Amino acid sequence: MAADATFRPRPDGRALAASIQAVHEEGALFMADVSTLDEGVAAAAAGADAVATTLSGYTRPHPPPDGPDLGLISELRDALPDALIVAEGRYHTPESAATALGAGATCVVVGTAITDPQWITSRFAAALAPS
Numbered sequence: 001m002a003a004d005a006t007f008r009p010r011p012d013g014r015a016l017a018a019s020i021q022a023v024h025e026e027g028a029l030f031m032a033d034v035s036t037l038d039e040g041v042a043a044a045a046a047g048a049d050a051v052a053t054t055l056s057g058y059t060r061p062h063p064p065p066d067g068p069d070l071g072l073i074s075e076l077r078d079a080l081p082d083a084l085i086v087a088e089g090r091y092h093t094p095e096s097a098a099t100a101l102g103a104g105a106t107c108v109v110v111g112t113a114i115t116d117p118q119w120i121t122s123r124f125a126a127a128l129a130p131s
Contacts, residue, residue: 002052005032005043006059017046031086035059037075044080051076052086052109064089068096070103077104092123 032043057064
């Protein structure tokens, strides 16, 4: 089970640790979707089985950056050397996925770049449009 593990208020009002415990009681693993190093460290301390960078760039009032947050991957790996670190969010090329592994990610989730034909087509159209 993956869930928002940022410091934003949780819809059910529970503490993150209580949600993680409930998931574990059902025999499942918990992946914490975080946006910052502090959130990742707190999620790991609360018992998350994996920490993912899914929400990096999405919890601030400005638009997310174009590329993945490789810095957060490195920071999480340094702070949590034994953790399962999932690189997720804006991985659009094989090169960026490989770079994430090099930065310390255990694995990489590639979503939109594979699953969204409209997004894929718009990238091609933009690259091939006359200047």
